[in-house]
Structures are given as structure tokens and as C-alpha cells.
Amino acid sequence: MTKSNNPVNENKEALAAGIAGLIFGIGLVVAGMTQPHKVIGFLDLFGSWDPTLMFVMGGALGLHLVTYRLVRKRNTPLLSPQWHVPTKTEITKPLIIGSFLFGVGWGIAGFCPGPAVVSLASLEGKVIAFVIAMFLGQWLFKVVDAKVKFNR
Amino acid sequence: MQDEWLMGLIGGIIIGLSVTIMLLFNGRVTGIAGIIYGLFKPSPGDFIWRIYFLVGLVLGGLVMTAFKEDAFLNKIDLSWAQSIGAGLLVGFGTVLGSGCTSGHGVCGLSRLSPRSLVATLVFMASGIMTVYILRKIGVLP
16 A cells, blocks of 8 residues: 655545544434444344334445445545555455454444444443453454464 | 434435545545554554544534433443453454444445455344344343
């Protein structure tokens, strides 16, 4: 991956990312996804199922299925000299095992990474503990990966 | 109930807008797990934007507390061990699996990526299985 060494663009990219983050956070709260019981309600397929998350995915996908194609008609993004979109297509064991483990944690707490970070705004001790553990889990991956070299 | 579905749809569209801004301006995928993991292997020009994004996320939450009383209502009574265990699984799993609900479920599916389709089906299935088991053994009421 080549990097943009232009500090002006780096600042602009940071600002764009900050605005995207702000909007993303607002969207998650509006959608009710910062209420873990609603997420667990969605996963509770054999209990009292709450379909809200399906509508959230539907809204996000419905828009981005279109905008992705429109945006990718450009040669480059507005601020970066190239695209940074993943191109890998191979289905690997780490992809499946990792997604499985993620789903287990998601089902236990009702938090995936986005809503967990947004919920730091609540200053709840257990949310902070979840986020710290999530960072630790990623760091742990880095340590293990340095030895095992996963083909993700 | 229908109101909540409608708010879900509106929130989803707002998320789609955010993801579009990130792609249009920075040419990047808005996968929260990946944005965080990038902090662990910083390279020149590929660090500050991640901090800005994450700070933006928290600010979004703060802003919404002024408009939505139950923004962070949580009816799930988690123990500390569950919070930490789940956090570790989500952290490790999302990097090993190259993405989370946003990276695979929104961005990847929008690209029609086969990897993201498989990942999304797997984490949905294991999430459903986990909630089913937690109900069976009485951890969830």
C-alpha cells in the first residue's frame, strides 16, 4: 500500500474520516443498535425475534449498493491518490473461524465493534471493559499472528 | 414496534451515507474492526484518520444522548466476566475473520464480495447459536 505523504491531504482525510465517524455514530444510535438487547433480540431467532437489525442492514445496503457503484466510477477518491478497497476473494479457514468467534462474542454481549465504541459515550463500566477487552483481543491476534502467520 | 423498524431503516440509511463519504473522500472501507486494528500497525499517513473516525463515533453517541433518552439503554444484564470474554472474542475474531458487521455486513456485501457473504452468514449463524444456547442454559432469561 502506498501512502499519501502530502500532510495537507492527510489532515483533510482525517477530517473526512471524523465526519464519517460522527455520522456513523448518529446512525447507530438512531437505529437502536446501541441497545444490546435489540441486537440479541435479532439473534434470538427461536425466541421473541426483533427484526430491527435487518432493517438497519437493509437501509445501509440499499443505499451503498448504489453509491458504491457510482463512487467507483471515479478514477480515484477525492482526497486519496488510490483506492484502499479489499480485493481478496479466497474463502479461507481464518475467515470462517474468526467470523465464528466474533459471532459468539456478539451473541454474548450484543455488541459488535461500532456500537461498542459509540456506547463509550454512556461511560458505563462494562461497556468500557468490553472495549478494552476488544482492543486486547486485537492485540493478542497481532502477537499470535507474528508467530503463526495466518493466511487470512 | 413498527416505529423501531422505521428508525432502524432511517439509521441504516444514515450509516450508508457515512460509508459512502468514507469511500468517496478517502477511498476506504468503513469497517470498524479494521479501522481499530490499523492502530496496532501504524504506518506514515495511515494513522491519524483512524483516531478521528473513532473520536467521531463517540461524539456521535454523545450528540445523540441529547436527543434520545434511551440511546444506551441495555436490558441485558452482563457480568464483568461476560463483558470481558465477549470483548476478547469480538476483538480476536474480527481480525482473524478480516471484518465485522460494518466491514463485511455493510461494505463487503455492497461490493458483492464472496468473502464478506460467507463471513456475514457465519457470524450471524454463530450469534444465533450462541443466543440459543444462552437461553437454554438460563444465562439469558
